[in-house]
Amino acid sequence: MRGLWLGLDVGTQSTKALVVDGDARRVVARASVAYDLIAGLPEGAAEQDPKTWADAVVACLRQVSDQGVDLSSVRGVGVSGQQHGLVLLDAAGGVVRPAKLWCDTATASEAAVLSERFGRAVPTGFTASKILWVQEHEPENWAKTATVMLPHDYINFLLTGRRTMEVGDASGSGLFDPVARGFNGREVELMGGGVGDRLPELVEAPEPVGAVSAAGSSWCGLPAGALVSAGGGDNMMSAIGSGATTPGPVVLSLGTSGTVFACADRAVIDPDGLIAPFCDSTGRYLPLLCTMNVTGVTEEVREAFGMDHGALTERASSVAAGCEGLLWLPFLAGERVPDLPTASGTLTGMRHGWLDPAVLFRAAIEGTTLNLAWGAKRMAGLGVSIDAVRVVGGGSKNALWRQVAADVFGVPVVTLEEPESAALGGAIQAMWTEACGSDVSADLGAVGEGLIRTGGEVEPSASGVAAYAGVYERYCGALARVYGV
Numbered sequence: 001m002r003g004l005w006l007g008l009d010v011g012t013q014s015t016k017a018l019v020v021d022g023d024a025r026r027v028v029a030r031a032s033v034a035y036d037l038i039a040g041l042p043e044g045a046a047e048q049d050p051k052t053w054a055d056a057v058v059a060c061l062r063q064v065s066d067q068g069v070d071l072s073s074v075r076g077v078g079v080s081g082q083q084h085g086l087v088l089l090d091a092a093g094g095v096v097r098p099a100k101l102w103c104d105t106a107t108a109s110e111a112a113v114l115s116e117r118f119g120r121a122v123p124t125g126f127t128a129s130k131i132l133w134v135q136e137h138e139p140e141n142w143a144k145t146a147t148v149m150l151p152h153d154y155i156n157f158l159l160t161g162r163r164t165m166e167v168g169d170a171s172g173s174g175l176f177d178p179v180a181r182g183f184n185g186r187e188v189e190l191m192g193g194g195v196g197d198r199l200p201e202l203v204e205a206p207e208p209v210g211a212v213s214a215a216g217s218s219w220c221g222l223p224a225g226a227l228v229s230a231g232g233g234d235n236m237m238s239a240i241g242s243g244a245t246t247p248g249p250v251v252l253s254l255g256t257s258g259t260v261f262a263c264a265d266r267a268v269i270d271p272d273g274l275i276a277p278f279c280d281s282t283g284r285y286l287p288l289l290c291t292m293n294v295t296g297v298t299e300e301v302r303e304a305f306g307m308d309h310g311a312l313t314e315r316a317s318s319v320a321a322g323c324e325g326l327l328w329l330p331f332l333a334g335e336r337v338p339d340l341p342t343a344s345g346t347l348t349g350m351r352h353g354w355l356d357p358a359v360l361f362r363a364a365i366e367g368t369t370l371n372l373a374w375g376a377k378r379m380a381g382l383g384v385s386i387d388a389v390r391v392v393g394g395g396s397k398n399a400l401w402r403q404v405a406a407d408v409f410g411v412p413v414v415t416l417e418e419p420e421s422a423a424l425g426g427a428i429q430a431m432w433t434e435a436c437g438s439d440v441s442a443d444l445g446a447v448g449e450g451l452i453r454t455g456g457e458v459e460p461s462a463s464g465v466a467a468y469a470g471v472y473e474r475y476c477g478a479l480a481r482v483y484g485v
Contacts (some may be wrong), residue, residue, distance in 0.1 A: 001033050003075040004028070006222070007241075007426030008057060009234060010081040010151055012048075012101065012256050015056035016420050020067050020427040025450035027418065030250050031063035038098055044106035044334070044342070047098040048086055050154050057155060058220050065221070076434055077159065077212070078228035078426030080237035081152025083172045086130035089154075089163070091146040097138065098152065100130040102257070103292055103335040107133045108341040114174065118187050121153070121273025124334070124341040128174030128191065135193045150153040154229045158219055159228050160210040167204040167234035168281035175199075178267040178277045178285065201262075205230040205281050205429055206436035222325050229433040232281030233257055234422045240369045241425030242390050242416055243452040245282050245444050250386050251421075252405060252413070254294050254395025255262055258368060260376045260386075261288035274337050275379050281429065282444055287384055289337045289375035293345070295394050297330040305357040315358035316365070321407065321467040323359055325349040327478050328367030338485045339373040369408045370468075370475045373447050376409065388412045390454070392421045407464030408472065415455035424451065 007018045013036075019029040033056040038047045065071055089095060100107070107129035114122040120211035122128055127150065135142045147163045149169070157163055170176050170183070175191065177184040181204070188196045203209055209228045216222040231237070235253070242440040244251050244263050250357060267277045268287035280286035302312060331343040347363070354360075380386055388411050395401050396415060406413040418424050428448045435442035478484040 004069065004073050005430050006011040006074050006077040006429040007075065007423040007428070007430070008060070008079045008155065009237065009420065009423040009426065010053045010057070010079065010155055011234065012082050012103065015053060016423045017060035017061055017064055018420055018423040018427055019064050019416045020424070020451065022431060027424070029064040029067040029069045030420070031060040032061045037101070042106060044104065044108070046101045046104040047184065048101060049098050049152070050095050053151065053155065054158055059206065060148065061221050064459070067201065071221045072223045074222055074226055076229065076430035077222065078229040078237070078321070078428070078430035078433075079155045079231035080234045080422040080426045081154045081155065081169070081231070083150070083169060083233035083235065084125050084127050084425050085151045086127050086134070086152060087149040088134070088141065089147040089149060089153045089157070090144050093157070096144050097134070097141045099449050100133070101173035103333055104130065106340045110136070113340070117190050121339070122174045122272060123276075123336055123339070125292070125336055126172060126174030131191065131195060138229055139391065142193060145198055147200050148195070149200060150233070152233065153200070156209045156228055156231055158384065159212050159216040159222070161215060162210050163200040164203045164209055165200050166230045166232050166281065167202055168181070168237045168279045168286065169233040170202060171279040172233060172276065178279050179278055194460065203230045204283070206208055206433045208433050227430060227434055229426070229430040231426060231429070235261055235412055236278070236286060237425035237429065238392055238422040239263060239280055239425065239450065240428050240444070240448070241418065241421030241423070243448065244283070244390065245280070250389050252372065252389045252391045253393040254391065254401060255393035256294065256296055258291040258372050259288055260372055260379060260431070261286050264382050268384065269427035270378070270382055274339065275382055282284070287379060287382065289372070289379055291337050291368070291371050291375065292333050292335050293330045294368045297328070297332060297368055298395070299363060300332065301357060301361045301364050308395045308396065312357060312361045313398055316362035320360045321464055322471040325351070326354055326359060326363050327475055327477075328363040328365040329478055329482060330371060332365060337371070338483070340483055342484070343483060345477070348478050348482070362400070365404050366471065369404050370472055373408050373472060374476065374479070375481070385412060388414060389416050390416060392416060392419065406458045406460040407467045410460050410465050412460065413458040415452040415457075417455045420452075
């Protein structure tokens with residue numbers, strides 16, 4: 001696949017860009033721009049101005065241009081984005097209000113209302129509860145709304161002028177039928193407020209959204225006419241960028257949130273709604289669990305003690321597995337798995353001398369990983385086999401965390417050479433979309449060949465597996481005692 005291809009990942013904490021040389025099969029430039037949530041909001045609310053993402057995209061492209069990339073040579077772009085965020089556009093294409101994000105738990109009561117209305121569990125983080133919140137709390141803003149979009153679709157809109165929603169990302173809206181791969185008409189009607197009239201056209205890869213428009217080119221500097229693929233949610237695009245596009249590989253993502261997901265040929269339906277029955281962004285399915293508290297918990301410790309990751313990791317590595325009884329149930333921002341949207345975190349088993357940065361840092365790593373394992377056991381019970389794990393995200397760079405994950409899950413943990421799997425997935429999807437334009441049977445795996453390379457492998461240790469089997473039982477007991485789970 002000749003030429004340059006751009007992958008963008010519009011996340012919660014930053015936007016990242018990768019430029020891939022399709023001839024050399026390598027990343028030739030990368031960029032990142034960090035940002036924050038809007039400060040001073042009521043407890044549980046989490047919002048960002050979509051302009052923040054747009055400005056970050058432009059800044060990333062300026063960075064890659066400064067690295068010698070000729071933006072006029074970019075043939076196509078694929079956009080990944082944080083899932084579930086509610087972006088409201090008016091008829092003129094203006095943003096009506098700041099986007100309510102996946103980690104916004106202020107909509108817990110609305111999620112409960114919709115769960116009762118629909119007759120199934122609607123997670124607080126999903127978009128539907130945010131729509132109902134705006135209808136009830138800001139009816140004037142809902143009246144201005146012409147289109148409901150998701151974060152990555154908003155960037156696609158800026159690039160092309162086309163209002164769409166990609167199927168994989170849309171399957172996290174809370175209004176989607178994953179088996180039919182379309183909106184659930186009954187539930188859309190039950191939402192009320194004319195939601196159906198505000199949902200955009202669905203697109204599914206390898207169908208492109210379109211091409212960069214003249215206005216899009218003027219906005220960001222990409223050439224008019226460059227292909228814009230359908231893109232997808234960050235988990236869907238990470239699946240592409242980590243090679244999980246056929247059944248088999250299981251991916252563990254250690255970022256702001258934590259996820260465990262795998263490709264499947266059929267929709268995997270959890271009657272309790274803890275395992276999301278997502279569609280992926282390649283025509284298959286992506287059963288996924290998501291926890292809300294991962295690297296944010298370790299960052300709390302690092303910031304509290306003013307230490308860097310290297311020093312903390314070195315000291316925490318000398319602490320025994322299980323922290324001699326200290327458990328951290330890490331629900332600092334509520335939790336999705338288990339379903340505890342208004343919960344706070346708990347430290348249990350504290351003894352004299354344990355308010356130590358090394359002990360707390362290891363307890364944070366262990367607690368977040370144990371919680372992911374709690375969800376993964378449920379996923380395994382629904383038929384998803386977990387024989388090995390590919391680990392991605394910021395936490396995957398930490399050697400101690402990789403070993404803890406291997407010991408807790410009891411399977412080998414494999415790293416990838418490219419840590420930004422979602423941005424890489426965007427670039428690969430754009431290349432695949434282009435290939436399918438001339439050959440509808442073009443193989444996605446072949447397109448990504450040479451770009452997705454595994455790195456090291458961490459084997460579980462016999463002593464670690466044995467130790468964490470007991471720690472896991474204590475973790476489950478603490479969940480039951482403290483939260484009734």
